[in-house]
Amino acid sequence: MNMFKTLAIATALCAGVAVQARPLADIQKSGTILLGSEGQYAPFNFFKGKQLTGYEIEVAEAVVKKMGLKFEWKTVGFDALLTGLAQDRWDLVIASHAITEDRSRAVTFTLPHYCSGGIIVSMKPEVAKAADLAGKVVAVQTGTTYLEAVKKVPGVKDVKNFPTDEAARNALASSRVDAWVTDRFVAKEMLAKAPKAGFRTGDMLFVEQVAAAVAKGNQGLADAWNKALKEAIADGTVGAISKKYFQEDVTCK
Structure with a gap:
């Protein structure tokens, strides 16, 4: 959905609270990555009954599988997602955030998963x-x-x-x-x-380009996600998910 926020709140939280995002090694040790999304933005992320699903949800789960991890989802209102990331409430957010200069000052974006x-x-x-x-x-x-x-x-x-x-x-x-x-x-x-x-x-x-986001500076996690995302795109996994929801390939060309 391609969202824009000044993110002054998130930036203030980053500056004013001693929160340490979980590095990749800690996530790998636990075996589970905590993912945040909105769950109200069909067809990207939404609830079908009690089941969280959608293009972004399936892409994220495919990427996590390639990372050799399990996943746990947390859903909140869109405005709270990046703020919660800054508070270390989850490791990564995937909820149709467009890459913008303002957001990039507060979070580290991964490679885009659609345009x-x-x-x-x-x-x-x-x-x-x-x-x-x-x-x-x-x-x-x-x-x-x-x-x-x-x-x-x-x-x-x-x-x-x-x-x-x-x-x-x-x-x-x-x-x-x-x-x-x-x-x-x-x-x-x-x-x-x-x-x-x-x-x-x-x-x-x-x-615009749309990507997942991790806490500012958590580059190790971003790099691991990017590697797995590239693999999922290269082997056709993301393309198949895309065509399921949109009848076309929505990845960035």
Whole structure:
């Protein structure tokens, strides 16, 4: 979902609390890596009944297997994920975080596991391009890169924040906003599930790389993850997972 946060809170936590992230050797000794995700961002990470699943969940579990480890999942609201990483509540976060300069000051990103971007969704054909957002009220999920992207569009009347993409979508469906900017794959799945709901996708506002994150400076863990991720991409594992959820390869080219 490709999220943007200034991360002042996380940075402050890193600076003000003596927290030591678990290095790779400690994780290997324990045999289990603690993974954090949101669980509310289908098709990337979501609950099917009580089972956490999705593209990112399956990719992460495949990577962990190649690392020779077991995994344990923790799920919290998106805004708390990177802060929890800074507090050493988990070892790695994978929840559609776009790589941004601000985030990179607070965490260490792995290699990207997919590329995507923000797309305009509306109920009217005349709201499809960035220029069409002039004078309009636009919905975005709180904490996402879409917030800053929409703010940069000239003439936007207002940007409304919602705690989840589902809430933002519902605001559009009930005409409380004129448009919604979200991840292009989230929009694609929504249209597939509700083709008669009246939603229309427009132009992409931007493209971005999405990656997992570890505590700032925990390079050993990042390197081990990257090695395993490359192997999972090379042997077709990630491609197969991608096609299962998107009918296309979403890895960065």
